[in-house]
Amino acid sequence: MLYRQEIDGLRAIAVLPVIMFHAGFSWFSGGYVGVDVFFVISGYLITSILLNDLDKGTFSIVKFYERRARRILPALFFVIFVSIPFAWMWMTPNELKNFAQGFVAITFFASNILFWIKEDYFSAPAEENPLLHTWSLAVEEQFYIFFPLILLALWRFGRQPIFYFVLFLTAISFLLSEWGWRNYPAANFYLLPTRAWEIGVGSICAFILYKKQPKGNQLLSFFGLILIFYSILFYTEATPFPSIYTIVPVIGVALIIIYGTGETITAKILKVKIFVGIGLISFSAYLWHQPLFAFARLKSIQEPSEIIFLLLTLASLALAFFSWVVIENPFRNSKKISTKRIFSLSAAGSLFILSLGLIGHLYEGFDYRVNERIKKLTNQELKIYESLNLKPLKCINTEKKDGNPCQFTENNDGLSIAIIGDSHAARVRWPLEEIAKEFPITGYLVNQGGCPPLIGAYIINGNYEIGHCNSLHKKALEFVKNEKIDVVLLVARWSLYTTGDYQGRASRYLLSETPNNHSVSIKDSRDTFTKLMPITLKKYKDTGAKVIILHQVPQQSVNPIKLVERLMMTNENNFLTAYSSIISETSISKTKNLELQNFNKNFFSNFKNYNQLVFDSEFCNEKICAWGDVDGAFYTDSDHISMHGSLKMTKKLRKSLLDI
Numbered sequence: 001m002l003y004r005q006e007i008d009g010l011r012a013i014a015v016l017p018v019i020m021f022h023a024g025f026s027w028f029s030g031g032y033v034g035v036d037v038f039f040v041i042s043g044y045l046i047t048s049i050l051l052n053d054l055d056k057g058t059f060s061i062v063k064f065y066e067r068r069a070r071r072i073l074p075a076l077f078f079v080i081f082v083s084i085p086f087a088w089m090w091m092t093p094n095e096l097k098n099f100a101q102g103f104v105a106i107t108f109f110a111s112n113i114l115f116w117i118k119e120d121y122f123s124a125p126a127e128e129n130p131l132l133h134t135w136s137l138a139v140e141e142q143f144y145i146f147f148p149l150i151l152l153a154l155w156r157f158g159r160q161p162i163f164y165f166v167l168f169l170t171a172i173s174f175l176l177s178e179w180g181w182r183n184y185p186a187a188n189f190y191l192l193p194t195r196a197w198e199i200g201v202g203s204i205c206a207f208i209l210y211k212k213q214p215k216g217n218q219l220l221s222f223f224g225l226i227l228i229f230y231s232i233l234f235y236t237e238a239t240p241f242p243s244i245y246t247i248v249p250v251i252g253v254a255l256i257i258i259y260g261t262g263e264t265i266t267a268k269i270l271k272v273k274i275f276v277g278i279g280l281i282s283f284s285a286y287l288w289h290q291p292l293f294a295f296a297r298l299k300s301i302q303e304p305s306e307i308i309f310l311l312l313t314l315a316s317l318a319l320a321f322f323s324w325v326v327i328e329n330p331f332r333n334s335k336k337i338s339t340k341r342i343f344s345l346s347a348a349g350s351l352f353i354l355s356l357g358l359i360g361h362l363y364e365g366f367d368y369r370v371n372e373r374i375k376k377l378t379n380q381e382l383k384i385y386e387s388l389n390l391k392p393l394k395c396i397n398t399e400k401k402d403g404n405p406c407q408f409t410e411n412n413d414g415l416s417i418a419i420i421g422d423s424h425a426a427r428v429r430w431p432l433e434e435i436a437k438e439f440p441i442t443g444y445l446v447n448q449g450g451c452p453p454l455i456g457a458y459i460i461n462g463n464y465e466i467g468h469c470n471s472l473h474k475k476a477l478e479f480v481k482n483e484k485i486d487v488v489l490l491v492a493r494w495s496l497y498t499t500g501d502y503q504g505r506a507s508r509y510l511l512s513e514t515p516n517n518h519s520v521s522i523k524d525s526r527d528t529f530t531k532l533m534p535i536t537l538k539k540y541k542d543t544g545a546k547v548i549i550l551h552q553v554p555q556q557s558v559n560p561i562k563l564v565e566r567l568m569m570t571n572e573n574n575f576l577t578a579y580s581s582i583i584s585e586t587s588i589s590k591t592k593n594l595e596l597q598n599f600n601k602n603f604f605s606n607f608k609n610y611n612q613l614v615f616d617s618e619f620c621n622e623k624i625c626a627w628g629d630v631d632g633a634f635y636t637d638s639d640h641i642s643m644h645g646s647l648k649m650t651k652k653l654r655k656s657l658l659d660i
Contacts, residue, residue, distance in 0.1 A: 008279030009270025030235025043202020093365035100360025170200030216262035224255030414440020423449035
């Protein structure tokens with residue numbers, strides 16, 4: 001197969017944006033498309049090799065898998081082995097257990113399935129997973145388990161019929177992804193059936209160019225480069241992926257593969273030595289960057305600075321060069337390492353990783369590493385991991401599903417109250433249960449995470465299919481009307497939908513009045529919020545219910561659970577000293593919380609006819625907004641209130657209800 005330098009340059013264009021995206025650099029908001037660039041390149045190269053071997057009659061399935069083993073496993077195993085000591089030192093038992101589960105998944109090329117079940121690729125917790133990036137390796141390996149066998153089985157029919165068959169499968173996979181992002185976005189992102197078409201496009205390029213010299217075309221190849229850079233710079237986490245939007249970078253890569261050769265400007269750009277050099281080490285760079293970034297985040301309580309991530313990016317490239325020289329090249333050389341040896345080493349490495357993974361899972365992340373006294377102190381006296389002992393919910397239609405109204409008090413008379421909102425709404429249940437011990441309350445909870453209580457709002461890039469939240473809150477309104485509910489408490493993390501999360505990211509949970517608006521901005525989301533909130537309030541008021549708006553509690557810049565978990569890894573004396581110190585210091589200053597406070601104050605000042613409860617004084621003094629006290633944390637993460645914290649809301653909530 002003809003070596004093309006520009007393909008290695010294209011690999012550099014793929015790996016650098018992925019690294020920058022995972023580092024959190026905002027100008028690479030669509031950097032994740034680098035993985036899609038890799039998929040197309042892989043489909044082109046592997047299919048070209050397969051076609052050549054099949055045409056010559058030299059194809060061997062054993063040789064094919066040997067090449068894959070030489071290419072993937074040595075560098076992957078090396079990165080994993082180096083990561084293990086850092087995981088042992090810096091990961092809490094639960095994190096280490098998850099890390100170990102990743103070992104098992106990697107052994108069976110099933111990382112994408114594991115992370116589909118457990119991880120949102122764009123979430124903050126996912127950023128602390130050192131193995132998250134192996135999902136794309138799993139997709140490729142799953143594809144190459146079946147694809148060579150399909151080609152081999154159909155080869156007797158000729159190359160042209162196979163081309164049309166591959167074209168057909170690629171089209172089916174694409175249509176499935178276009179359906180999948182609307183209905184099952186997590187599965188759509190991670191799983192092979194909705195990703196195969198990207199590799200398939202690369203395969204189609206291989207069929208088109210087979211036994212032909214690529215002909216350069218200045219316009220088409222440069223347009224391909226523009227398409228890739230456009231998606232890298234202008235796509236965001238809110239862009240449905242994979243979907244019709246993915247055609248932009250995928251077609252861009254295809255145009256470069258087919259036309260970006262010879263003396264074209266595109267080929268000259270991609271053949272620049274630094275791009276070719278990074279392309280050669282791109283696989284190792286891809287393997288190294290995620291563990292480096294994840295461990296930096298695990299080790300630091302606060303998000304590391306951009307300077308740290310820039311240094312880690314350079315470190316990932318340096319380690320990639322080392323791996324390429326010491327690991328990749330020797331293992332890819334069949335004269336140095338025989339077929340028998342590569343298979344035996346691959347089997348031994350896989351067995352070792354599988355064993356470690358099973359042991360880490362069965363032994364609960366080796367939780368004996370945490371001092372028993374600290375564990376007891378953390379679990380009981382500090383109430384970080386609380387045993388809630390709450391009464392079971394009695395839900396309409398029998399189960400807590402899709403926001404079904406659920407009763408959480410036993411009283412069937414007295415004041416009927418419905419808490420309606422997103423995940424923050426569930427935390428208000430606890431103080432109401434306390435209040436219900438004093439006077440009759442029939443309490444209902446209607447909520448779903450990431451679904452603000454706005455009627456008519458579609459959530460773009462949220463937790464569920466786009467129309468889910470709108471449907472849920474229409475049902476909530478009907479429930480309030482039909483049951484003649486006395487009081488409606490509207491609860492949400494309001495700022496998430498208007499200013500973004502606490503890290504300043506504002507490309508998820510965006511609001512739109514229409515379901516197909518996928519270019520919605522944070523300003524558009526804020527405008528939608530401003531328009532729909534008064535409509536929602538009026539509709540609830542028209543049912544005859546008293547409406548109370550609960551402002552969100554102050555956000556924290558540090559996850560207190562993470563803070564204490566890190567302290568758990570120290571010895572007992574250090575833990576007690578550090579804990580005593582941090583609860584008396586600021587974890588978020590009042591000035592940091594001003595934007596949130598000002599948003600609540602300015603926006604909700606328009607609704608003076610509705611009762612509003614503000615809880616800043618319960619958590620903040622003139623200097624700080626505390627994350628906890630000597631009895632425990634007020635939060636279970638940076639913004640969700642804990643049971644211990646929620647009970648601080650009881651007094652103000654009780655007074656408001658007594659005044660009704």
